[in-house]
Amino acid sequence: MRSPASPHARQPPLLLFPPTHTHSSLFPASHSPLLPSPPPPRQVVAVQGRARSSRMTLPHFTAHTPMFMSVGTQGSVKGLTTQQLEELDCHVILGNTYHLQNRPGSELVAEMGGLHDFINWPRGMLTDSGGFQMVSLLHLAEITEQGVTFQSPVDGSTLLLTPEESIAIQNRLGADIIMALDDVVPTTANDPARFEEATHRTTRWIDRCLAAHSRPHEQNLFGIVQGGLDPRLREISMQVGSKRGRSGVGWGGVGWGGESGDDFWRVVSQCTAGLPAGKPRYVMGIGYPLDIVVCSALGADMFDSVYPTRTARFGVTLVPEGTLKLKNSIYARDFRPLDPGCSCMVCQRYSRAYLHNVVTRGAISSAAILVTYHNVAYTQSLTRGMRQAIEEQRFPEWVRNYLKTMFPKGDVPGWVRDAMAAADVSLEGVVAEDLPSPPPSTALAAAAAAATAAAAPSPAPPAEQ
Amino acid sequence: MYEYGTRPSTDKELHVSIHSGGQMVSPERFMATVAALKPDLYVSLCDEVTADAKPKRVATSTKRTTAWLESCLRLHGAYQHNTNQQQQQQQQGQQPNQDTSDGPATEEYGTAAQTPHHRAPQAGCCSSNHSNDNSTGTDKGDTSGAVNGETGGGDGDGDGGGGGGGGGGGGGLLGPLSGSLLLAALGGGGLVAERSRAAAAVADMEGVGGYAVCGLGTGEDPALRPALISASLEPLPAAALEHKPVFTPGLSSSPEDILLAVGEGVDLLDCALVAQITAGGYALTFPLRPPPGGPPSAAAENTAMAEVGTGGGGAGGGGVEDVPAVSTSAAAAAAVSVPTSVPAAAAAGGVSSGALCGSSPERGPSPDVSRGADDTKINLWSTSYRADRGPLLPGCGCFACRRHSRAYVHHLLNTHEMLGDVLLEAHNTSHVNAFCQLHPT
Numbered sequence: 060m061r062s063p064a065s066p067h068a069r070q071p072p073l074l075l076f077p078p079t080h081t082h083s084s085l086f087p088a089s090h091s092p093l094l095p096s097p098p099p100p101r102q103v104v105a106v107q108g109r110a111r112s113s114r115m116t117l118p119h120f121t122a123h124t125p126m127f128m129s130v131g132t133q134g135s136v137k138g139l140t141t142q143q144l145e146e147l148d149c150h151v152i153l154g155n156t157y158h159l160q161n162r163p164g165s166e167l168v169a170e171m172g173g174l175h176d177f178i179n180w181p182r183g184m185l186t187d188s189g190g191f192q193m194v195s196l197l198h199l200a201e202i203t204e205q206g207v208t209f210q211s212p213v214d215g216s217t218l219l220l221t222p223e224e225s226i227a228i229q230n231r232l233g234a235d236i237i238m239a240l241d242d243v244v245p246t247t248a249n250d251p252a253r254f255e256e257a258t259h260r261t262t263r264w265i266d267r268c269l270a271a272h273s274r275p276h277e278q279n280l281f282g283i284v285q286g287g288l289d290p291r292l293r294e295i296s297m298q299v300g301s302k303r304g305r306s307g308v309g310w311g312g313v314g315w316g317g318e319s320g321d322d323f324w325r326v327v328s329q330c331t332a333g334l335p336a337g338k339p340r341y342v343m344g345i346g347y348p349l350d351i352v353v354c355s356a357l358g359a360d361m362f363d364s365v366y367p368t369r370t371a372r373f374g375v376t377l378v379p380e381g382t383l384k385l386k387n388s389i390y391a392r393d394f395r396p397l398d399p400g401c402s403c404m405v406c407q408r409y410s411r412a413y414l415h416n417v418v419t420r421g422a423i424s425s426a427a428i429l430v431t432y433h434n435v436a437y438t439q440s441l442t443r444g445m446r447q448a449i450e451e452q453r454f455p456e457w458v459r460n461y462l463k464t465m466f467p468k469g470d471v472p473g474w475v476r477d478a479m480a481a482a483d484v485s486l487e488g489v490v491a492e493d494l495p496s497p498p499p500s501t502a503l504a505a506a507a508a509a510a511t512a513a514a515a516p517s518p519a520p521p522a523e524q
Numbered sequence: 525m526y527e528y529g530t531r532p533s534t535d536k537e538l539h540v541s542i543h544s545g546g547q548m549v550s551p552e553r554f555m556a557t558v559a560a561l562k563p564d565l566y567v568s569l570c571d572e573v574t575a576d577a578k579p580k581r582v583a584t585s586t587k588r589t590t591a592w593l594e595s596c597l598r599l600h601g602a603y604q605h606n607t608n609q610q611q612q613q614q615q616q617g618q619q620p621n622q623d624t625s626d627g628p629a630t631e632e633y634g635t636a637a638q639t640p641h642h643r644a645p646q647a648g649c650c651s652s653n654h655s656n657d658n659s660t661g662t663d664k665g666d667t668s669g670a671v672n673g674e675t676g677g678g679d680g681d682g683d684g685g686g687g688g689g690g691g692g693g694g695g696g697l698l699g700p701l702s703g704s705l706l707l708a709a710l711g712g713g714g715l716v717a718e719r720s721r722a723a724a725a726v727a728d729m730e731g732v733g734g735y736a737v738c739g740l741g742t743g744e745d746p747a748l749r750p751a752l753i754s755a756s757l758e759p760l761p762a763a764a765l766e767h768k769p770v771f772t773p774g775l776s777s778s779p780e781d782i783l784l785a786v787g788e789g790v791d792l793l794d795c796a797l798v799a800q801i802t803a804g805g806y807a808l809t810f811p812l813r814p815p816p817g818g819p820p821s822a823a824a825e826n827t828a829m830a831e832v833g834t835g836g837g838g839a840g841g842g843g844v845e846d847v848p849a850v851s852t853s854a855a856a857a858a859a860v861s862v863p864t865s866v867p868a869a870a871a872a873g874g875v876s877s878g879a880l881c882g883s884s885p886e887r888g889p890s891p892d893v894s895r896g897a898d899d900t901k902i903n904l905w906s907t908s909y910r911a912d913r914g915p916l917l918p919g920c921g922c923f924a925c926r927r928h929s930r931a932y933v934h935h936l937l938n939t940h941e942m943l944g945d946v947l948l949e950a951h952n953t954s955h956v957n958a959f960c961q962l963h964p965t
Contacts, residue, residue, distance in 0.1 A: 133939040133941055134932075134941075135936060135939075135942075135943040137941065137942055137943070138942040138946065139943070140927070140943065140947075141927070162938050162939050163910065163931075163935045163938070167910065167931075178928075179928055179932070420543075424942050424945065424946075427942065428942065
C-alpha cells in the first residue's frame with residue numbers, strides 16, 4: 060500500500076484498493092445497478108409490544124434475534140478461540156473491513172477461502188464498511204464525494220476508500236452480512252449542514268454500493284440510516300433509503316457516550332418505528348447491557364460493540380447488577396464466582412478473589428481472557444433471556460426483573476423510563492414512586508418526542524420546555 | 525537465586541526477591557506458606573547458589589540447606605495433623621484450640637459451598653486427605669508465620685465440597701500437608717564433591733518424599749551436568765530412588781536438556797521451554813521419537829545439516845513438511861536408551877508417528893535460517909507462512925493444529941492478537957507433553 064513516489068510530494072491520493080483482476084475474476088459483476096439485495100429469509104417467532112424474536116437464515120447460520128454480536132476486529136475476538144465462541148453460543152461475529160484490508164489483506168483472505176475459513180468460524184459473520192474508522196481516525200481523514208481519504212496509521216501513506224472498494228473488499232472477505240459505506244458524522248458534532256450533507260451522500264453511496272455488490276445471493280447488503288440526532292434528517296434518510304433494496308438496515312452514530320440517554324432512545328425509537336418491520340434492524344455500536352435491553356424493547360434486532368470484550372481486559376465484569384471492577388480490593392477475599400447465577404466455565408471454576416489477584420498483577424493475558432469469556436457469556440445469556448421472554452409472552456416482566464436487579468433502589472434513569480413507556484413496557488413496582496419523569500433535555504429531543512408520538516403506539520411523555 | 529539486595533541470606537533466614545520486594549524467609553515462615561498453599565509436592569527451603577559460586581560459599585549453602593531441611597521435615601510432620609493456626613499457637617506456647625482471632629472476618633465472602641468447585645481429585649493424589657480447615661474461622665490476628673500477612677490454612681478453603689476427613693481441626697485429624705511430598709533440596713553448586721557431601725547429609729533423613737537437585741542451569745558447562753546430577757543422586761539410598769521422584773528445576777530449555785536429565789534418572793522438570801518458545805513466536809517441530817534404526821551417526825547428521833532444504837514443503841506449499849531428526853549430542857544419545865524400532869502407533873493425543881518421527885527418507889529441510897527456523901522449531905513471524913493453510917506441525921493432534929492454519933497464526937502474530945500466543949502455547953505445551961509421554965520407560 061506504500062506510495063512509490065516520495066511521501067512528501069503533493070499527489071493525488073493513492074487509491075487504497077484499486078480494482079484488481081483478482082476481484083473481477085472471482086466475482087464477475089453481472090447485474091444492473093439498484094438491483095435489490097434480497098433480505099435474508101427471516102421468520103418472526105414472536106412479538107410482544109414492539110419487541111420481536113426472530114430467526115434470520117444467513118448463508119452460514121440461522122441467527123436468533125435480538126442478538127448481540129461480539130467484535131473480532133482483526134479476525135479474532137480478542138483472546139478467545141472460535142471454538143469458545145461456539146461454546147458461548149455466539150451466532151454472528153464481526154470483522155472489520157478497514158483493519159482486515161490492512162492486515163492480512165482481503166485478497167489473501169479470499170485466497171484462504173474467505174474469512175470464515177481463514178479464522179475457522181462456521182457461523183454467521185458480519186463485516187462493517189470501514190466507515191466507522193472515518194470517525195475514529197477523523198483527524199487523519201478527509202471525506203469527499205469520491206470516498207474517504209485516510210492517512211494510514213501504520214505507515215503514514217495516503218489511502219482512499221470508496222463505496223465500490225469497500226464492497227469489493229467485503230465481497231472478498233465473504234461475510235454473510237456486509238454494510239454499505241456511509242458518510243459518518245459523530246452525533247456530537249455541532250454542524251447541521253454537515254449532517255445534511257452526510258444524509259444525502261449516504262444515500263448516493265448506498266446506490267454505488269448496490270451497483271458494486273457482486274455477490275447479492277451470498278451476502279446480504281445492509282444500508283445505513285444517518286441523520287445524527289435530527290429526526291428530520293433521519294426521516295429523510297429512512298425514506299430515501301427504503302426505496303433501495305437493502306437486506307436490512309443499520310444505524311449508527313448513537314451510543315458512543317456523546318449524546319444523552321434521552322436523545323439516544325428517541326433516535327432508536329424513531330428508526331425502529333420508521334423502518335419496515337420485515338427487515339432486520341441493526342443498531343451499530345451498542346454494548347451496554349442496559350442499552351441493549353432498551354433497544355430490544357423498542358424493536359431493534361441486532362447489536363455490536365467492543366465494549367463487553369474491551370472492558371473485560373480492564374478487569375470489568377458484566378453481571379446482572381451492573382459491573383464488578385475486579386481491580387478493586389473489595390474482591391480480594393470474595394470467593395464467590397463472578398456471577399453466581401452464571402453457568403459459564405469461568406463462573407464454574409474461578410472465584411472473584413482469584414481473578415482479582417490475576418487482574419491486579421498487570422498485563423497477564425489469562426485474566427483478560429477469563430473475564431472476556433464471562434462477559435461474552437453474559438451478553439449471550441442476556442439476549443437469550445430476552446428472546447425466550449418474548450416467545451413466552453412475558454417480556455415486560457423480564458424487563459421489570461432486569462431493571463429491579465440493576466436498580467434495586469428504584470432509581471431507574473428517566474430516559475429508561477421514557478423509553479419503556481414508548482415501548483409499552485410497564486415499570487410498575489420497579490420505579491421509586493417519588494422520582495418524577497424529567498422533561499426532554501433538548502429541543503431536538505422534544506421534536507423527536509413529537510415525531511415518535513406520531514409513529515409509536517403508546518403515548519409519549521409530554522414535551523415540556 | 526542471585527544474591528543482590530541489601531540483606532543477604534543468613535543461617536536463619538533466606539533472602540528472596542518477590543514482586544512486592546525483598547523478604548527474609550525462615551523455615552517456619554516458609555512452611556506456614558506451604559501449608560497454606562497445600563501443594564502435592566514442594567521443595568524444602570534451599571540456600572541456592574549458582575554454579576560458579578566459590579567453595580566457601582557453597583559449603584555455607586550446604587550447611588544451611590541441610591539445617592533448613594531438618595526444620596522443614598520437622599514442620600512437615602507437624603503439619604500432617606496441625607492446622608496453621610494450631611502450629612502458630614504451639615510455637616507461641618499457647619494452649620491448642622484457643623481462639624486467638626478477633627472473631628469472624630468481615631471482609632471474607634463466600635463459603636466452601638459457594639466456592640467454585642475445582643477439578644476433581646486426581647487418582648493417587650493426596651487430595652482426598654485435604655481437610656476442611658475451618659476450625660476457628662478466619663485468623664486475622666498474629667500471622668507472623670505467613671508471608672505478607674496472609675493467613676494460614678484456615679481461610680480460602682478452595683476444596684469445594686470435600687467433606688472427607690471430618691470437619692474442623694483438632695489433634696489427630698488430617699492437617700494441610702497430609703499427603704504432600706517434601707522434596708529434599710540437594711545443593712552443592714558446580715562442585716561434584718560438594719554435591720556428594722550435600723546428598724550424603726540427606727541420605728538417612730526420615731520423611732523425605734523425594735529429591736530436588738537444585739542450582740543447575742545457572743551457567744555450568746552442560747558437559748559437566750551429568751556428573752553433577754550423578755553426584756547428587758549417587759549417595760542416596762537405592763531403594764529410595766526406586767520409589768521417590770527426582771526433580772531438577774531450571775533444566776529444560778531444550779529437548780536435549782530434557783533427554784539428558786531423564787537419562788540421569790530425573791523424573792520431574794519444570795518447563796520454561798514452552799513459555800520461551802511461545803514468546804518468540806515459534807512452534808516446536810522437533811520429532812518426538814528418533815527415526816527407526818537408532819539415532820543418526822555424527823557423520824550422517826553433518827551431511828544432513830549441510831543440505832539446504834530441497835525436500836518437500838516449501839514456502840506456502842501447505843503440504844506435509846518433512847521434519848528433520850533431532851540433533852542430539854553424542855553424549856545424550858549415548859545416555860538415553862533408544863528403541864531401534866518405532867513403537868506402535870502412539871496413543872497420546874492423536875499424534876501420528878510418521879510425520880513426527882523424522883522417519884522419511886529425505887532428510888530435509890534443514891534449519892532454514894532465512895525463515896527463522898531451526899531443526900527444532902519454526903518461526904511463525906516468517907512471511908513464508910502468510911498463505912500457508914497447513915497446520916503448525918503436520919500430523920500433530922493438538923488443538924491449534926487441528927483447528928487453525930499457519931497463515932492464521934502468522935496473521936495473529938502480525939496483528940498482536942492474544943490468540944496467536946494462545947494457539948502457539950497450546951501447540952508447544954502439547955508437543956512437549958507428547959515428547960515426555962512418548963519417552964520409553
